[in-house]
Amino acid sequence: MTNPIKFDIKDLDFYYGDFHALKNINMAIESNKVTAFIGPSGCGKSTFLKTLNRMQDLVPGTRVDGLIRLDGEDIYQKNYNVNLLRKRVGMVFQHPNPFPKTIYDNIAYGPRTHGIKDRKELDRIVEESLKGAAVWEEVKDKLDRKATDLSGGQQQRICIARAIANDSDVLLMDEPTSALDPISTNKIEELVHDLKNKYTVIIVTHNMQQAGRISDKTAFFLTGEVVEFDDTEKIFSNPVDQRTNDYISGRFG
Ligand SMILES: Nc1ncnc2c1ncn2[C@@H]1O[C@H](COP(=O)(O)OP(=O)(O)OP(=O)(O)O)[C@@H](O)[C@H]1O
Numbered sequence: 001m002t003n004p005i006k007f008d009i010k011d012l013d014f015y016y017g018d019f020h021a022l023k024n025i026n027m028a029i030e031s032n033k034v035t036a037f038i039g040p041s042g043c044g045k046s047t048f049l050k051t052l053n054r055m056q057d058l059v060p061g062t063r064v065d066g067l068i069r070l071d072g073e074d075i076y077q078k079n080y081n082v083n084l085l086r087k088r089v090g091m092v093f094q095h096p097n098p099f100p101k102t103i104y105d106n107i108a109y110g111p112r113t114h115g116i117k118d119r120k121e122l123d124r125i126v127e128e129s130l131k132g133a134a135v136w137e138e139v140k141d142k143l144d145r146k147a148t149d150l151s152g153g154q155q156q157r158i159c160i161a162r163a164i165a166n167d168s169d170v171l172l173m174d175e176p177t178s179a180l181d182p183i184s185t186n187k188i189e190e191l192v193h194d195l196k197n198k199y200t201v202i203i204v205t206h207n208m209q210q211a212g213r214i215s216d217k218t219a220f221f222l223t224g225e226v227v228e229f230d231d232t233e234k235i236f237s238n239p240v241d242q243r244t245n246d247y248i249s250g251r252f253g
Contacts, residue, residue, distance in 0.1 A: 006031040006170060006200040007052060012066035014047055014056070021047045023224045025066070029217075031169075034192060034201045036211035036232065039221030040252065045204045048221070049172050052202065053089035054082050070170075087114065090163030094175040096155035098147035098162070103130075103139050106147045106158055110166040125165050132198070133161035134191045153184020160191065164199070171195065173203040177210065189214050208248060212236050220244045 007029040014022035022044050029035050037045040050056045051064060054075060068075050075085055087110070098106050107126040116122060126143070130136040135157035139150070147158050156176060163171055173192070177185040192214050195201055205211050211218055212232060219229040220239075228235060228244045239245045246252055 003030040003032050005029065006071065007202075008067075008069040008072075010067040010069075012048075012051065012064070012068060014044075014051055014065075015063040016047075016059070017061045021224050022051070025226050027219060027226060027229055029200065029202060031200045032196050032198075033216040034196050034203060034214055035217040035219065036215035037202070037204045037219050037221060038206075038208060038211050039227075039247070041206075043221040044224045045221050046174050049174055049202060049204055050091075052170075052172060053086050053091060055086075055091065057082065087166045088168050089170040089172060090166060090168035091172045092156070092159050092163055092174070092176050095179050096152055096159050098150075098155050098158050100146065100148050102144050103147045103150070103158060104143040107161050107165045110162065114166070129161040129165035130158075132164050132195070133157045134187065134194070135161060151184070153180050153187060156180060156184065156188060157191065160188075160195075164195075168199070170200045170202070173201065175204050175206060178206065185210075208236075220247060222247075 005028045009025055009027045012022055012025040013020065025048060037048065039045055047056065051068060056062050056064070064076060074080070099109065104126055107129050108122045111122060111125050116125070127136065130139060135154055138154060147155060150158065177188050180188065189210065192201055192203065203215065215232045217229065218232040218235040220227045220235065222243055228239055228241045235244060236248055239248065
């Protein structure tokens with residue numbers, strides 16, 4: 001089944017100064033699915049992920065050519081509201097990075113900066129977000145404790161809760177489990193699977209088994225290009241391109 005397109009990417013090129021990091025990327029990312037980006041180190045997966053919420057705007061000397069539409073709207077058009085974009089398109093990084101604040105304040109931070117002050121409303125958002133990130137039961141009795149005192153796996157779920165507390169509908173995840181133990185990894189994988197009911201999830205992973213377990217679609221990147229993008233099942237069982245086949249069978253990378 002094909003879902004409505006969330007991100008439509010056309011002829012995208014990206015440069016760090018003179019370095020051509022992304023080359024002519026074309027991709028339609030469906031809503032309410034999990035899309036995985038795989039490929040060897042340095043092939044542009046994170047760069048591409050960060051073009052989707054304009055995180056790369058923060059890196060001096062970078063340039064984007066081409067078109068990225070989110071729900072049909074060009075996110076690089078002049079006067080586009082980038083704050084609103086980052087609110088809608090949340091991001092979770094490789095190493096859990098909660099603020100050195102209480103668990104409650106970590107989650108309430110975004111909604112507060114967007115003007116929500118009512119305590120009851122904030123309480124509701126905090127509870128819903130922590131439930132959405134499957135960490136509520138573990139932290140509900142210690143919301144006033146420092147988030148940085150939690151385990152790595154719990155911290156990562158706090159970061160996911162923080163991302164979804166902003167009313168986002170897309171979650172970008174850059175190797176979210178690479179710093180976690182197998183049990184925490186498992187929890188995050190289960191969570192990602194559940195999150196797609198409400199969110200469009202795009203995940204960079206080095207772990208091909210993980211891509212196979214949790215994603216519906218997979219894109220294989222190589223030296224800044226997308227070699228192949230298809231149903232995950234197809235990519236892992238019957239890829240069209242020899243280079244994809246070589247990569248998934250462990251011949252390089
Ligand atoms: N801030 C930057 N300035 C200059 N070049 C950069 C910058 N960030 C990344 N690059 C280069 O762009 C290319 C793509 O990097 P990117 O981090 O997107 O790859 P990746 O596939 O996510 O790698 P990894 O799997 O190792 O995280 C690499 O050659 C990298 O050295």
